[in-house]
Amino acid sequence: MSVAGRVAGVLEAFLPGDVRLTLTEICRRAGIPLTTGHRLVGELTAAGFLERLPDGPYRIGTRLWRIGAQAAGPRGLRELALPYMAELYAATRENVQLGVLLGDRVLCLERLRGPHSVPVVSRVAGELPLHSTGVGKVLLAYAPEALTERLLAAPLPAYTPGTITDPARLRAELAEIRRTGMAHTQEEMTIGACSAAAPVRGPGEEVVAALSVVAWRHSADLRRLDPAVLEAARGLSRDLADLD
Structure with a gap:
């Protein structure tokens, strides 16, 4: 799977409508190893595409929401x-x-x-x-x-x-x-x-x-x-x- 495909898999993990997902849940849905997911999720969070909540889970970040709202x-x-x-x-x-x-x-x-x-x-x-x-x-x-x-x-x-x-x-x-x-x-x-x-x-x-x-x-x-x-x-x- 290409890097772009892995990133898409991470973001698509939220498509069923789940607002909050743990790193393990994201990796399982995306079909990627936990170590790879940890790196990708960290980079997406740093870029504002994902947001980490105080108690640990992740949700869609405002930057991705702003892009998607332009559809x-x-x-x-x-x-x-x-x-x-x-x-x-x-x-x-x-x-x-x-x-x-x-x-x-x-x-x-x-x-x-x-x-x-x-x-x-x-x-x-x-x-x-x-x-x-x-x-x-x-x-x-x-x-x-x-x-x-x-x-x-x-x-x-x-x-x-x-x-x-x-x-x-x-x-x-x-x-x-x-x-x-x-x-x-x-x-x-x-x-x-x-x-x-x-x-x-x-x-x-x-x-x-x-x-x-x-x-x-x-x-x-x-x-x-x-x-x-x-x-x-x-x-x-x-x-x-x-x-x-």
């Missing part, structure tokens, strides 16, 4: 989405999430959360599964057929007792999402949480992202949240269409 596609979508996400949060006072398809996962581009919102597992730049989240179901419903079939052919992990793991049931739900333009979850990713999500369309009506509200299941009426989520997603879609 044209995600940055443009995020900047256009933020006003609509802020309006959606003001209307619901619940978690608001923006996600895009990344391989067979959801990449969380942005998240707004209030002090009384239900705790969620998502974090900015973190990844989520497709089959058990509102944003994921939207993206899966409009994903290329090959991706959908590959995911449905593999075992679907259960994150809670409410996670849909039956391929036939999930396939029917995806068809309903395409029919209604809305996806819903009930305690499928996090106990106590529910969500409503809608597609965001780019030029040519292609679905490029998904926008969702995640709320407490015991107090939220998803059908009453649907209009606000739809309005925000459609407004963002109009802005994206104007860029064409």
Whole structure:
């Protein structure tokens, strides 16, 4: 493995969304010896690409964050989405999430959360599964057929007792999402949480992202949240269409 490949492996160790990793965890994920990892991590930390925390683990440094924030596609979508996400949060006072398809996962581009919102597992730049989240179901419903079939052919992990793991049931739900333009979850990713999500369309009506509200299941009426989520997603879609 080249030096560049080893450096890339060290940085990609943080891709699953883990904020803090020990040196041993980084080396194991990167597939490099501990001695090599110690040297590379030390150099990356000195350069500001990684940061060592007082109790020992490492996290992504501000220098790498500043470089990554300049990525044209995600940055443009995020900047256009933020006003609509802020309006959606003001209307619901619940978690608001923006996600895009990344391989067979959801990449969380942005998240707004209030002090009384239900705790969620998502974090900015973190990844989520497709089959058990509102944003994921939207993206899966409009994903290329090959991706959908590959995911449905593999075992679907259960994150809670409410996670849909039956391929036939999930396939029917995806068809309903395409029919209604809305996806819903009930305690499928996090106990106590529910969500409503809608597609965001780019030029040519292609679905490029998904926008969702995640709320407490015991107090939220998803059908009453649907209009606000739809309005925000459609407004963002109009802005994206104007860029064409």
